[in-house]
Amino acid sequence: MATILIVDDEPDIREVIRFALEGTGFRVLEAGHADEARKLMQSEEPDLILLDWMLPGRSGLELAQQLKQNPKSRGIPIIMVSARGEEEDRIRGLETGADDYIAKPFSPREMVARVNAVLRRSKPEESSDQIEIGGLRIDNVSHRVTAEGQRIDVAPTEFRLLHFLMSHAERAFTRSQLLDQVWGEQIYVEERTVDVHVRRLRKALEETGHDNLLQTVRGVGYRFSDKP
Amino acid sequence: MATILIVDDEPDIREVIRFALEGTGFRVLEAGHADEARKLMQSEEPDLILLDWMLPGRSGLELAQQLKQNPKSRGIPIIMVSARGEEEDRIRGLETGADDYIAKPFSPREMVARVNAVLRRSKPEESSDQIEIGGLRIDNVSHRVTAEGQRIDVAPTEFRLLHFLMSHAERAFTRSQLLDQVWGEQIYVEERTVDVHVRRLRKALEETGHDNLLQTVRGVGYRFSDKP
C-alpha cells in the first residue's frame, strides 16, 4: 500500500485530498510547510508527494528542487498542486522535476487518477528492462530470469508478476493491485490466485537458493525485497 | 552522448524537453516545423527524433512517414509526442513507423526513460555482414550459413529470419515483431507461420548438431541464443 505525503498550508485542501486518497486505500501523511515535510520524509519514506506550489516561506517549487537534487529523495515522484491553472506555472513545475501537475479546482477523482498514473510509471525509473536485486536478475528484453548466471525457468504470468514486483521493489501490493497491474484491469480472477503464483515463484527461486525475496505482508499482500 | 532532435511548434514544450534531456547529458537540437527539421537532419545527423504529432502545415505524421521512407534517415528512431492521449492516434503513430509514443502531459522522467529505452533498443542495429554465435556463422554477403565450415542449406525466408534473430541475439521477439521485421510490415501472414519457419530452421541446424540456438519463449515468441 503506497504512502502519500501531502504538503499544503491549507488544512481544508489537505482534508479533501486525504479523504479522496484514503478512500482508495492509500496511507496519507500531511505537512503544513516545507520543514515539516522534510521531517516526515526522513521518518516515513513516502512513495509520492503532493506538493502545493505556493507555500509560505520557501515556495513549493524550491522544496521540489531540493528533493530532486538529493539522491535519496530524487526517486520519489512529485505532483505539483497549484491554485492557478497558468500554463507558465505548469512549465516551471515540470522543469524542476515534478512528474505531474494538477490545477487547484480539481475533482477528487482526477486527483486519484493522477496519483495512480504517476505511481504506475514512477518506479521503473531507468530502463526497467534489466533489474537486479539481491542477486536475482530479471531481463525484460531477453525475457530471462537468472541468479548468478544460472537461469531460472518461469512461466509467462509468473514472469510478469516477478517483473512487476522487482521493478517496484520494497513496496507492498495488495492482491487486488497485483491483479490489476499484472493480469489487467478487466480480467477477473480470484484474489487467492495471486498466492498460488507467488508460491510457484518462490519454489522456482528456492531451487537456486534465493529465499525470502518474495515476502508476504500479512493483511496486505506481497512485496519483493532483498532485505529480510 | 547521443544527439536528440525535438520537432515541435510550441517553444515551451521544447524548453521542457530540452531541460530534461540536457540534464541527463544529451545534446539537444530544436526545430519548430518540418522544414527546419529536414534541414537539421542533414547537417547534424541526430540519433533520435522527438516528433510532435500536430505540426502546422504538414502534420508530424507525414514527416515521420517521409523519414522512414528515406533510406538515409530510416534507421533513426522516432518517438511521437501527442497532445491527445487517444489510443487511435497511438496506433496510427506506431503504424507509420514511430518507435515509441508518449502522450503530452508527460513527466520529464518518463521522457528521459523512453528516450533511453528507444536508444538502447535501436543500438544493436549493427548490420554487420558476418555474425558468428555459438559456432554458427551467417554471412549476409555470400548469403550462406555455416557451422564449422560445414554448409547449411537454408531457404531465403529462413535466411532472413535467422539473420535477424542472430543480429539481435539474446533478445526475445513476438511473432508479430518477427513478421514486421522479416516479412515486412504490410504483408499479412498468419502468426503461426513463424513457428513453421522456426521449425524448418531448427531442423536444418540440428543436422549439424546445433540444437537449442533457436529458443522458444513461452507466451512471447522466439529468441536466438547460444546460452542454454
Next chain:
DNA sequence: CCCGGTCGTCACATCCTTGTCACGGGATCT
C-alpha cells in the same frame, strides 16, 4: 510443360500454464 524448391495454412498431438479448491498450519485478537 514438368519438376524441384519454397512458402503459407491446416489439423492434430502434446506439453505447459493457469485458475480454483480444499485442507491445514499459523498468526492474531479477545
Next chain:
DNA sequence: AGATCCCGTGACAAGGATGTGACGACCGGG
C-alpha cells in the same frame, strides 16, 4: 485458550500455446 482470519500447499482439470507432418499453390528453370 478458543475463535477467527490469513496464508502456504498440493492436486487437478480445462484451456492455451507450441511442435510437427502434410498439402496445395506458386514460381523459375530446365
